[in-house]
Amino acid sequence: MKKFPPTGSCPVRDVLSRIGDKWSMLVLLTLHANGTMRFNEIHRSLEDISHRMLTVTLRMLEADGLIAREVFAEVPPRVEYSLTERGSSLLPHIFGLVEWAQANKASIFEERARH
Amino acid sequence: MKKFPPTGSCPVRDVLSRIGDKWSMLVLLTLHANGTMRFNEIHRSLEDISHRMLTVTLRMLEADGLIAREVFAEVPPRVEYSLTERGSSLLPHIFGLVEWAQANKASIFEERARH
């Protein structure tokens, strides 16, 4: 029988658990859709993310090398975020999920209603 | 600017948040790898999932029509789980993510170490 070891010993589970959090995919999607964006642009694009969680999520994505952060020494300050190569390489797979969800959402909601 | 509306109004976010939880993908993966499985087989396959969370996850996947649950009226009881058509149709996209994670895990861990 094929087994799936605990998170601590499985790098794949580790990596996927990071992008599988509440906000990471959405940040990646909006950066892909809109190109380089400033902090508050991303904030407005996602609407219901809190200030704090946007910072946390951006830091995570940056630490994993999925997005790039560029600070401009201006007043008022300007910080721009964009997808890295690695971040871009992940996006087709996210789109795969999104398209599947779009194609299946109707029947899934029907199914739930029966339960 | 392209926007990404809140979960309550976005069916895609809703659907993806269900399979993006801690265990759903792993259950789907093990059912795909091993075919029809009993409750305790899945439990052993995942190793670190709790009894309770396995039940909860299975109920969710069943409610969304991604897995099928068949109860046999025997003593001791036997319950078998298997992927549905819809569940199977999701798997290629999960594999896309897994392969991406496998290909990128090494450089991601390096990147994290620098931060």
Place this chain on the structure above:
DNA sequence: CGGTATCCTTTGAGATACTG
């Protein structure tokens, strides 16, 4: 503007015990 820091609430999830 783009953050940090703090506090507080909500959710996720494990442990344990009990049941048909």
Place this chain on the structure above:
DNA sequence: CAGTATCTCAAAGGATACCG
């Protein structure tokens, strides 16, 4: 064997206030 119920705790995440 395959659950359900309860209890508990840790982690995620929101609100708010303050800072360079």
